[in-house]
Amino acid sequence: MSMKWVMRAKEKGAKVIHVDPRYTRTSKISDKYVQIRPGTDIAFLNAIVQYILENDLYDKTFIISHTNAMYKTNKNFEFNEGVFSGYSDEERKYNTDFWAYELDAEGKPVKADSLDDPQTVFSGLKDFYKRYTMEVSSGITGIPVETIKEVADMVVNNRPGTIMYALGMTQHTVGVQNIRAFGVLQLLLGNIGRPGTGINALRGEPNVQGSTDFALLFNYLPGYLSYPNHNKPKLENWTASYGSFRAKFLIHLLKAWFGDEATAENDFCYGLLPKKNANENYSIYRIFETAMEKKMKFLYIMGQNPMVSSPNLSVVHEGLSGLDTLVVADLFMTETASFWEKPGCDPSTIDTEVFFLPAASFLEKEGSLSNSSRMVQWRYTGIDPVGEAKSDLDMIDLLFNKIRDLYKDSSEAKDEIIKKLSWNYPTEKKAEAVLREINGYNLKTGELLNGIGEIQADGSTAGGNWLYAGVYAGNENLSKRKDNKTDPSGLGLFPGFAWSWPGNMRVLYNRASCDVNGVPYDDEKKLIWWDEQTKKWMGYDVPDVPVATDGPDTPNGQKPFRMNGEGVGRLIANSYSDPDYVNQTARDASSVPADGPLPEFYEPVESPTSNVLHPKVQINPCLKYPRIESKQPIGTKEEFPYVLCTSSISEHWCAGTVTRNVPWLNELVKETYIEIPEKLATKLNVKNGEKVKVRSARGEIEVKTMVTHRLQTLNINNEEVTVVWMPYNWGFKGLSTAASTNLLTIDAGDPNTWIQETKACLVDVQKV
Numbered sequence: 038m039s040m041k042w043v044m045r046a047k048e049k050g051a052k053v054i055h056v057d058p059r060y061t062r063t064s065k066i067s068d069k070y071v072q073i074r075p076g077t078d079i080a081f082l083n084a085i086v087q088y089i090l091e092n093d094l095y096d097k098t099f100i101i102s103h104t105n106a107m108y109k110t111n112k113n114f115e116f117n118e119g120v121f122s123g124y125s126d127e128e129r130k131y132n133t134d135f136w137a138y139e140l141d142a143e144g145k146p147v148k149a150d151s152l153d154d155p156q157t158v159f160s161g162l163k164d165f166y167k168r169y170t171m172e173v174s175s176g177i178t179g180i181p182v183e184t185i186k187e188v189a190d191m192v193v194n195n196r197p198g199t200i201m202y203a204l205g206m207t208q209h210t211v212g213v214q215n216i217r218a219f220g221v222l223q224l225l226l227g228n229i230g231r232p233g234t235g236i237n238a239l240r241g242e243p244n245v246q247g248s249t250d251f252a253l254l255f256n257y258l259p260g261y262l263s264y265p266n267h268n269k270p271k272l273e274n275w276t277a278s279y280g281s282f283r284a285k286f287l288i289h290l291l292k293a294w295f296g297d298e299a300t301a302e303n304d305f306c307y308g309l310l311p312k313k314n315a316n317e318n319y320s321i322y323r324i325f326e327t328a329m330e331k332k333m334k335f336l337y338i339m340g341q342n343p344m345v346s347s348p349n350l351s352v353v354h355e356g357l358s359g360l361d362t363l364v365v366a367d368l369f370m371t372e373t374a375s376f377w378e379k380p381g382c383d384p385s386t387i388d389t390e391v392f393f394l395p396a397a398s399f400l401e402k403e404g405s406l407s408n409s410s411r412m413v414q415w416r417y418t419g420i421d422p423v424g425e426a427k428s429d430l431d432m433i434d435l436l437f438n439k440i441r442d443l444y445k446d447s448s449e450a451k452d453e454i455i456k457k458l459s460w461n462y463p464t465e466k467k468a469e470a471v472l473r474e475i476n477g478y479n480l481k482t483g484e485l486l487n488g489i490g491e492i493q494a495d496g497s498t499a500g501g502n503w504l505y506a507g508v509y510a511g512n513e514n515l516s517k518r519k520d521n522k523t524d525p526s527g528l529g530l531f532p533g534f535a536w537s538w539p540g541n542m543r544v545l546y547n548r549a550s551c552d553v554n555g556v557p558y559d560d561e562k563k564l565i566w567w568d569e570q571t572k573k574w575m576g577y578d579v580p581d582v583p584v585a586t587d588g589p590d591t592p593n594g595q596k597p598f599r600m601n602g603e604g605v606g607r608l609i610a611n612s613y614s615d616p617d618y619v620n621q622t623a624r625d626a627s628s629v630p631a632d633g634p635l636p637e638f639y640e641p642v643e644s645p646t647s648n649v650l651h652p653k654v655q656i657n658p659c660l661k662y663p664r665i666e667s668k669q670p671i672g673t674k675e676e677f678p679y680v681l682c683t684s685s686i687s688e689h690w691c692a693g694t695v696t697r698n699v700p701w702l703n704e705l706v707k708e709t710y711i712e713i714p715e716k717l718a719t720k721l722n723v724k725n726g727e728k729v730k731v732r733s734a735r736g737e738i739e740v741k742t743m744v745t746h747r748l749q750t751l752n753i754n755n756e757e758v759t760v761v762w763m764p765y766n767w768g769f770k771g772l773s774t775a776a777s778t779n780l781l782t783i784d785a786g787d788p789n790t791w792i793q794e795t796k797a798c799l800v801d802v803q804k805v
């Protein structure tokens with residue numbers, strides 16, 4: 038879907054650079070293809086940043102006006118031997134308060150008079166990046182020095198420029214810092230908030246954006262409000278940490294969940310929410326590990342097939358075997374639902390009781406989906422669910438009503454949450470009723486809210502997600518809009534097509550498309566501007582400013598990054614929150630990366646080389662792995678000499694549950710395989726189609742070989758390094774079955790997001 042727009046930009050003269058360890062269809066249409074060792078993007082990007090800093094190629098006006106470049110850092114801020122200040126060896130953790138500004142008597146950051154002041158963020162940046170010469174970067178990444186320079190010149194000379202990324206950047210133990218590296222680069226180039234700029238996360242699964250908006254992750258409530266932990270037993274504790282700006286949205290949410298039961302006197306039922314242990318990780322990896330440790334009895338899985346898609350599958354299998362009860366709601370009998378049938382497994386040794394619930398597919402139900410650009414779009418029912426299948430919404434509704442029945446006579450405190458929950462959905466048009474609840478109501482008038490501005494902190498409004506306030510206008514469901522003709526901007530904003538949060542804004546940080554006076558940098562491509570006559574921010578897009586009537590001569594008029602306490606983009610990340618601003622937008626502590634204020638290069642957990650920048654700090658110092666020593670062995674390069682990279686393929690979808698049941702897709706790609714470069718094929722004496730055994734510290738499988746030019750051996754720190762590649766779409770069920778690649782992969786995860794390092798682990802390959 039997104040390549041269509043890349044191709045259109047290319048037709049208009051855009052240059053396309055593709056950075057990937059493997060030559061793909063994207064490489065083929067690019068102007069410059071860059072072959073990189075998996076897991077080394079920070080070393081590559083930092084060399085480009087260093088080149089820009091060294092040669093004064095940054096956008097000086099932009100960084101002075103819209104970033105913290107001129108702010109003075111606290112004198113304690115430093116970086117030594119691979120770690121930043123604030124690091125605790127024992128806890129493998131940073132105290133992020135160390136990454137602070139120098140503050141004046143009122144608690145405001147002190148700004149220097151010039152960028153060159155030795156104490157500015159900008160000078161700190163220059164110091165930090167110095168080590169990233171092209172030569173160092175080339176040794177780490179395997180990219181020739183000339184190529185790095187060529188790419189650096191291309192990004193500098195082709196502004197505005199945008200970055201698109203997905204799994205190649207995220208599935209690493211430095212996933213968040215990979216994206217921080219983009220952040221620093223784009224801020225320096227003035228490539229944020231203006232048309233044709235930005236950093237675009239391409240969402241994968243349909244509605245991944247919606248899933249995270251609605252707290253599919255364990256550390257958030259809907260709308261990215263921090264999930265309460267045991268240090269915050271009362272609403273006031275939560276508010277002290279996250280600010281009253283966000284507390285307002287939490288109260289609004291609690292009112293939607295608990296209705297009349299939620300009152301100011303009882304903390305709006307905040308006390309009923311289960312509190313997570315602040316020191317625990319509740320990611321999907323811990324779910325299976327906890328089950329394996331027999332600390333979890335019951336698991337309900339809907340729309341996921343972890344027995345194929347999760348890394349280190351032995352742990353998943355042992356986890357599922359440790360449960361009392363497993364419920365799987367899916368379109369097909371998946372590897373997860375039938376984990377006890379795994380080849381080589383004796384079902385008589387497994388006590389787990391499994392229930393399978395047939396689910397209706399997307400064609401058989403209606404509802405909204407949110408895509409990469411935060412756009413909420415309505416989808417309609419094609420046909421009614423077939424056979425006994427039900428939509429997930431109907432299943433959950435039936436289940437909850439039944440559960441509430443079972444608890445109605447309970448007097449136990451822990452069951453209060455079930456008894457007090459406000460849950461009453463109609464049988465007809467249920468999805469619409471849910472979206473209305475999400476949009477939110479004014480409880481006094483009973484009317485739907487028109488926007489975030491109407492949300493109240495006193496419990497007089499209720500809504501399921503503050504970000505979605507305004508998806509209805511009056512009674513109109515704006516996610517159903519289809520106007521793809523009207524676009525006064527000429528920039529492709531189409532404000533009448535569906536609806537995007539917040540408030541139908543299309544380009545976040547669009548205030549940064551104007552100079553300090555509120556005048557667009559590019560008069561031909563205007564997004565928003567300050568209108569002197571009406572004394573308002575106006576534009577083709579919804580202005581991303583704190584207050585629409587606070588002009589450029591007010592502090593609010595200079596806050597293009599308004600969710601940060603200081604209102605500007607952070608070149609060096611910082612835990613600052615403005616004391617005066619607290620009542621409006623207090624910072625959320627989680628917005629500072631846990632593993633550093635700047636992107637430093639660390640090797641993947643399993644690496645073919647040592648960290649040349651700081652041999653003593655080989656990997657991300659905040660990583661805690663293995664979590665369970667006996668189940669998470671780490672392979673060495675001596676035993677496992679090749680780097681394994683894994684992805685999906687165009688012809689199949691993720692775990693393959695649906696696509697491996699479609700005969701014509703199986704005809705296109707009928708089985709799993711390993712791609713190896715020609716040089717390795719010669720060394721192993723294997724030919725195309727012959728079988729090899731692929732072995733990691735965690736598992737071993739046999740697959741056919743595909744010998745390819747797409748992969749080439751790389752020169753890494755003066756040694757030859759070979760990257761091999763496998764798709765992960767297979768399992769033991771469906772019409773096309775094969776061994777799962779994830780039996781081999783590593784379940785080490787990024788310390789911020791816990792995404793697994795499935796793009797880089799070590800394997801050995803032998804001919805069978």
Ligand SMILES: Nc1nc2c(c(=O)[nH]1)N[C@H]1C(S)=C(S)[C@@H](COP(=O)(O)OP(=O)(O)OC[C@H]3O[C@@H](n4cnc5c(=O)[nH]c(N)nc54)[C@H](O)[C@@H]3O)O[C@H]1N2
Nearest residue numbers: 056057075076203204205241242684685687689690691796
């Ligand atoms: N047909 C089809 N479409 C799909 C899917 C599908 O299964 N089938 N899946 C959907 C889903 S859920 C998602 S998340 C998206 C994923 O979409 P993508 O992110 O495009 O998926 P991948 O192919 O896993 O990874 C992208 C590229 O990153 C490269 N790469 C690996 N390691 C590195 C690295 O360290 N650095 C760099 N620079 N590149 C690296 C890989 O070689 C790969 O070509 O696709 C979605 N679209």
Ligand SMILES: Nc1nc2c(c(=O)[nH]1)N[C@H]1C(S)=C(S)[C@@H](COP(=O)(O)OP(=O)(O)OC[C@H]3O[C@@H](n4cnc5c(=O)[nH]c(N)nc54)[C@H](O)[C@@H]3O)O[C@H]1N2
Nearest residue numbers: 340341342346366367368396683684691692693694765795
């Ligand atoms: N090694 C390696 N592993 C990876 C990746 C990688 O690049 N390398 N990529 C990762 C990524 S990005 C992702 S997103 C995951 C994907 O991992 P999964 O989410 O496990 O993969 P899917 O195949 O999308 O599984 C979706 C399941 O939902 C079912 N389903 C479809 N529609 C519905 C519905 O409406 N209701 C219900 N109840 N079920 C439905 C499908 O039949 C299928 O079984 O895999 C990850 N795993």
Ligand SMILES: [Mo]
Nearest residue numbers: 240241242245
């Ligand atoms: Mo994904």
